[in-house]
Amino acid sequence: MNADRDFLKGNEALAYGALRTGLNAYYGYPITPSSEIPETLAAEFGRGTYPEFRAFVQAASELEAINMTIGTAATGAKAMTATSGPGFSLKQEGISYAAAMELPLLIVDVNRSGPGLGNLGPEQSDYFQATKGGGHGGYRNIVLAPDSVPEMALFPSLGFELAFRYRMPVILLADAFLGQLKEDLTFPEVPAREFDTSWAVTGARGDHRHVLSSLHLELPDQSRHVEHLRSKYEEIVGAEQRSEEIATADAEVVIVAYGICARLARAAVRSLRDRSVRVGLLRPITLAPFPQDRLNALIDGGVRNLLVVELNSGQMVEDVRLVAEGRARVESLERVGGLLPSSGEVEAAAEDLTSSGDLRSALEAMVQ
Amino acid sequence: MIGAQELYETKLGPLPTLTGKPTHYCAGCEHGTLTRLIASALEDLGARERTVLVSSVGCSVLAHEYLNVDAVQAPHGRAPAVMAGIKRVRPDLLVFSIQGDGDAASIGLLELLYAANRGEPITIFLVNNAIYGMTGGQMAPTTPEGMVTTTTPFGRDLHQTGPPLDASKLVASLEGPAYVKRVFLPVTPTPSPEFFNARGALEGARAVRHAFEVQQKGGFAFVEFVSTCSVNWKLSVLESKRYAAKVLAPLFPAGLYRDRFGVEAR
Amino acid sequence: MKTEVIVAGHGGQGVLELANWLAYFHLVNGRHVAYTPSYGPETRGGKVKCYVVASDEPIDSPIVEAPDLLIAMNIPSLDYLPLLKSGGTLLVNSSLVQEVPGRSDVIVVEVPAIDLAAALAPYSPVPGKDTSIAANSVMLGAVLAIAHDDWAREQALIEGVFRHFLTDRKAAYIPLNVQAVKSGFEFTSRLEASSVASPAPPLAATAR
Amino acid sequence: MPESLVVGLPKSRVVVDAERCKGCDLCVVVCPQRNLHLSERFNRMGYHPVEFRYHGGRGDCTACGLCYWVCPDFAITEVSRLRP
Numbered sequence: 001m002n003a004d005r006d007f008l009k010g011n012e013a014l015a016y017g018a019l020r021t022g023l024n025a026y027y028g029y030p031i032t033p034s035s036e037i038p039e040t041l042a043a044e045f046g047r048g049t050y051p052e053f054r055a056f057v058q059a060a061s062e063l064e065a066i067n068m069t070i071g072t073a074a075t076g077a078k079a080m081t082a083t084s085g086p087g088f089s090l091k092q093e094g095i096s097y098a099a100a101m102e103l104p105l106l107i108v109d110v111n112r113s114g115p116g117l118g119n120l121g122p123e124q125s126d127y128f129q130a131t132k133g134g135g136h137g138g139y140r141n142i143v144l145a146p147d148s149v150p151e152m153a154l155f156p157s158l159g160f161e162l163a164f165r166y167r168m169p170v171i172l173l174a175d176a177f178l179g180q181l182k183e184d185l186t187f188p189e190v191p192a193r194e195f196d197t198s199w200a201v202t203g204a205r206g207d208h209r210h211v212l213s214s215l216h217l218e219l220p221d222q223s224r225h226v227e228h229l230r231s232k233y234e235e236i237v238g239a240e241q242r243s244e245e246i247a248t249a250d251a252e253v254v255i256v257a258y259g260i261c262a263r264l265a266r267a268a269v270r271s272l273r274d275r276s277v278r279v280g281l282l283r284p285i286t287l288a289p290f291p292q293d294r295l296n297a298l299i300d301g302g303v304r305n306l307l308v309v310e311l312n313s314g315q316m317v318e319d320v321r322l323v324a325e326g327r328a329r330v331e332s333l334e335r336v337g338g339l340l341p342s343s344g345e346v347e348a349a350a351e352d353l354t355s356s357g358d359l360r361s362a363l364e365a366m367v368q
Numbered sequence: 369m370i371g372a373q374e375l376y377e378t379k380l381g382p383l384p385t386l387t388g389k390p391t392h393y394c395a396g397c398e399h400g401t402l403t404r405l406i407a408s409a410l411e412d413l414g415a416r417e418r419t420v421l422v423s424s425v426g427c428s429v430l431a432h433e434y435l436n437v438d439a440v441q442a443p444h445g446r447a448p449a450v451m452a453g454i455k456r457v458r459p460d461l462l463v464f465s466i467q468g469d470g471d472a473a474s475i476g477l478l479e480l481l482y483a484a485n486r487g488e489p490i491t492i493f494l495v496n497n498a499i500y501g502m503t504g505g506q507m508a509p510t511t512p513e514g515m516v517t518t519t520t521p522f523g524r525d526l527h528q529t530g531p532p533l534d535a536s537k538l539v540a541s542l543e544g545p546a547y548v549k550r551v552f553l554p555v556t557p558t559p560s561p562e563f564f565n566a567r568g569a570l571e572g573a574r575a576v577r578h579a580f581e582v583q584q585k586g587g588f589a590f591v592e593f594v595s596t597c598s599v600n601w602k603l604s605v606l607e608s609k610r611y612a613a614k615v616l617a618p619l620f621p622a623g624l625y626r627d628r629f630g631v632e633a634r
Numbered sequence: 635m636k637t638e639v640i641v642a643g644h645g646g647q648g649v650l651e652l653a654n655w656l657a658y659f660h661l662v663n664g665r666h667v668a669y670t671p672s673y674g675p676e677t678r679g680g681k682v683k684c685y686v687v688a689s690d691e692p693i694d695s696p697i698v699e700a701p702d703l704l705i706a707m708n709i710p711s712l713d714y715l716p717l718l719k720s721g722g723t724l725l726v727n728s729s730l731v732q733e734v735p736g737r738s739d740v741i742v743v744e745v746p747a748i749d750l751a752a753a754l755a756p757y758s759p760v761p762g763k764d765t766s767i768a769a770n771s772v773m774l775g776a777v778l779a780i781a782h783d784d785w786a787r788e789q790a791l792i793e794g795v796f797r798h799f800l801t802d803r804k805a806a807y808i809p810l811n812v813q814a815v816k817s818g819f820e821f822t823s824r825l826e827a828s829s830v831a832s833p834a835p836p837l838a839a840t841a842r
Numbered sequence: 843m844p845e846s847l848v849v850g851l852p853k854s855r856v857v858v859d860a861e862r863c864k865g866c867d868l869c870v871v872v873c874p875q876r877n878l879h880l881s882e883r884f885n886r887m888g889y890h891p892v893e894f895r896y897h898g899g900r901g902d903c904t905a906c907g908l909c910y911w912v913c914p915d916f917a918i919t920e921v922s923r924l925r926p
Contacts, residue, residue, distance in 0.1 A: 007661050007669075025457050055456035059449070060482040067446035067479065071422070071453020074440040075461075079453065097443045181696055182654070182669040184661045201438040201454070203418040203461060211432050213423065213441040267695035342699050376855060376922035380910045393914055395889070396866030400914025555872055555912055566872040569911040605866045 005186050010152040010178040011036035013185060014082075014108060017153035019044055021160055021190050024077035025055035027068035029087055032120050033176040034110035037082040062087040066094030066107070073098065073105040074212050076197025078160055082108035084176070085126055086117065088134075095169050096135025099229065100214035104163035104195075106156060107141075108172045110179040111259075111311075113338045121338015122176035122260055125312035130171045131288040131319075138226060140233045142170045142240065143288040145258040149183035157190045164195035166236055173287060175311065176338070177260040236289055243291035244283040247273055251280030253353040254298055256320050257309040258284045260340065265309055268346035279350045287316070292323045299328050305353035308332040309346055329353065383407040385416045387436045396605030398553045398595035399427050399495055401569055402466065402576075403434050406493070409577040410437070410462075413584075419462045420454055422447045424476075426468030427502045428495065445476020448483035451490040462583060464491035470500050473509040473535040480539065484588055487544035491579045491589045494535055497597040498616060505600030509533040512615050517600070532619060536592045540625035546587025548625035549632075551575050552617050553593040554609045564609060571622075578631040585629050594620045636689040638698040640714050643707025643727075645682055648770035651799070652705065653684035655774055658795050660688035668696035681710055703780075705773055706731060707747075715740075725776055727769065743780060743822060747772040750817045757813045759806035768807075768814035775818025785819045852877075852896040854905035854923045860891035862917035869909035869918060875901040878909055892917070 008016070015037050018026075026041045038058060045056035055072065059065035065081045072079035083091060088109040098105055109130060113123040130143045142162050146152045155172050163170040201210045216222035246269055248254055257265040262283040272279040282298065284291045295306075306328050308317040317332040324330050333349045335341050341349075351357045382388075385407035393400045410416050419437045423429060425444035432439030442450040447465040455463050472480050472494045483490060499517055500506040506519040510532050514523040540548040551572050555564035572593060579589035594616050598608035624632055639656065643649040650671050657669040670685040685698040700719045706712055707727045712735060718724060720739040729748035747769035754765045778788055792815050796808045856878065863885060869892055870878045880890040896903065910918045 005661060007658050007667065025453070027453065055453075057452070057456065057486075060478055063446060064449045064479055064482060067442065067449035068453035068456070070442075070446075071440065071450035071455075072457045073453075074420075074450070075454055075458050077457045079457075093443055094446070097441070101441065177670070177696075180671055182657065182667075182671070183693070183696070184665075184667050201420045201440055202458070203420065204416060204436065204438050206417075209436065209438050211439045213432060213439065215423075215429060215441055217430075263695045264697065270694055340697060343695055343697070344699070375851065375924055377925050378920055378922050379854070379905045380907050380918075380921040382919050383916075386916055388916070390862055390887075391915060395864035395914075396868055397914050400916070401912055404911070404913070404916055555868055562871065563874075564868075564871040566908040566912045569908070573911060605868070606871065 005184045007182060007184055008149060008153075009036055009180060009182050010146075010149045010174060011110065011180070012040045013149045013153035014156060014172070014174070015040035015044070016187065018080050018106070018156035019050045019053055020187060021157035022052050022078055022192050023050070023080055023156070024052055025069070025072040025079045026053075026081065027055075027057045027059050027065040027072075027079070028081050028083060029059050029062045029065050031084045031087045033112055033179045034082050034084045034108065036179070037108065037110075062090035063093065066091040066098075069105050069107075070094055070098050070101075070103060073103040074101070074201050076195075076200030076202070078106075080106040080108065080156070082110065084110045084112045085114045085123075088126055088129060092129070092135035095141065096133075096137055096139065097214050098169045099133075099135070099139035099141060100137065100225075101212045102167040102199075103169065103212070104160070104167055105169050106159045106163060106172060107169055108174065111173060111175040113176075113336065119338050120176060122178075122340070123311045123336060123338065124175055124259055124261070125315065125336065126173065127287065127310070127312060127315040130173045131290070139229050140288055141168060142166070142236060143286065144170065144172050145285060145287050146172070146174055146178060147259055147262040147283060149178070149181060150185040152178060153185055153187055161193060162240065166232060167199070168232070173259070175259045177340070233289075240286060241289050241291040241293055242285035243294050244285060245294065246281040246283075248280035248282060248298055248303070250278055251298075251303060252278040252355065253305040253307060253350050254280045254282050254303050255307045255309055255346070255350055256282050256284070256295070256316070258287060258316070259311075261309045261311060264341065264343050264346050267343040268350060271343065272347055272350060277351055277354055277356075279354070284316075290319045290323070295320065295323045299324060304328050306330045307350050307353055309341065309349075311335050311340070383411055385410050385436050387434055389433050391434055392430055393427065394599045396596070396598055396608070397427070398497070398593060399466070401553060402493060402495060402572065402593060403431065405569070405573045405576045406464070406466070407435060408573065409580055412577065413462075413580055415462050415580065418460060419464070422451045422454070422463065422465040424465050424467045424471045426471045426500075428466040428468060429502065431466050445471050445474070446479050447471065447476065448479040448488070448490065448492060452483050452486070452488040455488060455490055459489070462491070462580060464493065464580070464583070466493045466495060468501070469494065469496045469498065469508045469510040469535070473533050480535070481542065484539045484590065485542045485544040487546065487588045489583050489586045489588060491583045492591070493576070493579070494590065494592040495595050496535065496592055496620060497595040498532075499597050499600045501597045501600055505597075510535070510620070512619055534620065536590070536620070536625055539590050544588055545590055545626050546585070546628040547579060547582040547589040547591075547631065549575050549578070549590075549627075550592040550594065550620060550622050550625065552612070552622045554596050554612050556613050557610050564606070581631050582629055587628060592620070594622070636687065636691070636693075637703070638701045639686040639703045639705065640683060640698050640701040640717065641686065641705045641707075642681070642683045642711035642714055644710070645680060647682070647707045648767065649682040649707055650684060652770035652773055653686050654799060655771075655795050656777060657686045657688065658798060659774075659791060660686075662791055662794060665690055666693050668693045670696050683711075683714070703777070705777070707769070707773070723780055725773065725780065727773065729769070743776065743825065745772065745776045745818060745822055745825075747776070747818065750821055751814050754810060754813050754817060757810040759810065765810060768810055771811040771814035772818035772821075775815035775820075776822040778815070779819045779822035785816060789816070851924065852903045854903040854921065855896065856894040856903065856909055856918055857920035857922070858892055858894055859917050859919045860885050860893070861887070862915050863889060863891035864915055864917075865889035865891060866914065868912045868914070872908045872912050874906065874908070875903055877903050
């Protein structure tokens, strides 16, 4: 018996992870495949198990939800909202305002298939929306991509830490598979963190008051503000790139994949290594900032072939190509509509990029 | 010799809850009048240091420049949701917004109605001047039939746009709110063409005070101020007050629609 | 040691529960587990399919492409038979599936799960209520038997599994479900013992 | 100083910050005693600001404050009464 291990869905683990890191408020509008998050939180709110969890509201719309999240965040409290693609689109308005007002909040997107209603299957097609800003105006958010249920439980804590450190929205980009997947996990002990909230609205003190506004009517003021947001993100690019590597040291081909695709890629790398095929995996943990330094280092170290595996019609591959700048061949294996490639397909695509794969293709071409 | 200044004592003076910054409001605009009423009420309640203003979008977008309190900017129409988010985790704070008719009764109607229906303990002041002032005079949900605006250049046609929307009645149709009141805020013409009465401002002052008290008792408070917009109505200041008295007052009659805690009775 | 299972059936047969119980049984046995349900509209009365992976090592991919064990609760579940690994086991609910398509390289174990469950009426928490609902627990017992486990050893663990999942009002169903597991276990063990042709199954679903 | 000795001074008075005033006329039309008037001069914004001009013959200022409450620009900064 191993009583200290839990067995939870990704969505449930995320909810408990947030509660264990001192979540104060959750506002959301239910949407499959993320609804276990509000369901789990509603139950715990009703039980009152987590005294710091002071507010749970099923909002009337995603707009209401994100703006309630903004209100709570403005007081310096830890606020979270969760949704899936169609709801993520609606939340973009508020995310733009939160980015402009430099509010720390956590937004979870359990990516389903799109555009439009799409279906309930897993996709990674909200990558652009999450990593390039998403709402109007120029800004970037930090985007975290878990690839397992234990990480779904762990990343709310990391997310709030980054959100408060840099005073900005942090997006936790999961996918429908991870949301529904159940795995064993052990909750890490997360010490309660106190963050600097001296900027928050809590009532004026004498002549000192706090105004959180995204309105800068004087043109130079707005210019300075956007420049400030940009330089803040540049600092984040320098300090917060996170990734995981498997068997990249002598790799001829490196697979770049995150989320559920990284799990498939792990299996493919293991299987290929069993056959002495020199393939490795670079798994971005922060999609924004993209782990460009590690990717650069791999290319500088001699990796000439990159295979991007993602559940969209080619989004992260653009960032990989941007880093590679023509120094490495970048191919991609894509699936959409909720379908996943098999690990065999990942294996084959990676092997095709090795020198033996090249030789075989050349021979096949000659035969034909 | 005694200076004339020392002979007088102040009955009404400057309010520390006002920043003193000149407003961007047009001459004779009730937005300015309301700002003073709010500052005065907050001082009466000794609440300035526990108050958060949620600035909305519209003419009141810069309200935080004039009111010397903590403030958060809400996206267009979303002020009630932002207020609810503040109040849910900080029930000790006094949270209010000044919304326009476009903000509250059009783009943010859902946020208004749901905050009202849940009875969120917040205070909303709606300035209904029947037109979009900040953006240059487009049709508002509350524009009366026939009014010429930049988007109804031949006058508002109700067959095309539906009738003016009555926000106070809509809010009062819900169970959630504890206090719903509509006040005619402009100065009102009297039989003498040279005199106007200021009853609106005095009633407004009471309503503002009551709306904060209701929030302190845990209720949702909503006060609609029927107002004017002389610049976009293309009338002089005093003509706009006469027009408001003639056209808007019957369309949006002043009245008390809900007073669950009986604050008016005292 | 890694075990990959597909559990399939139709909505209402308790397929998700069976897969959950199986995964949790492995978890309390100290393994890493991954369970992937079907979800959304497809769970409304239609086909249901779940993956269960149990492994002593951290699990790379939770997706089961070639299962060691296919639990087929109804006829459409046999659609997944081509995926079954050579040498793998097909566990069939023979109450609903009378004819099993041939695949000579797999072991077929037929358990009349509904009939066995229906025979447990004395254990119903509601007197007179049909107990065939416990067919999924019968299949859990069959899985344990296929792994040549010892019922006496597993009984406590199984009770723990049910106590974890069947809480509040559902707790009344724990004795019925435990009996159903036992029934499935005993039926399958006899089947195995009487089966001369079949070699010992390569699958150790609960091997330790 | 006893009130009776302050000859020619209004019993109450209104202090106007002329630079804030936008000349909207609201205080002028609500003043029951007609003690407020738009000035001939311009302020820095280019408005004719209001002035408190006491006309002893027309009725004294009662410090009723109506001008203070209706002023949208907080330009009526003070309403005062003679000390008793």
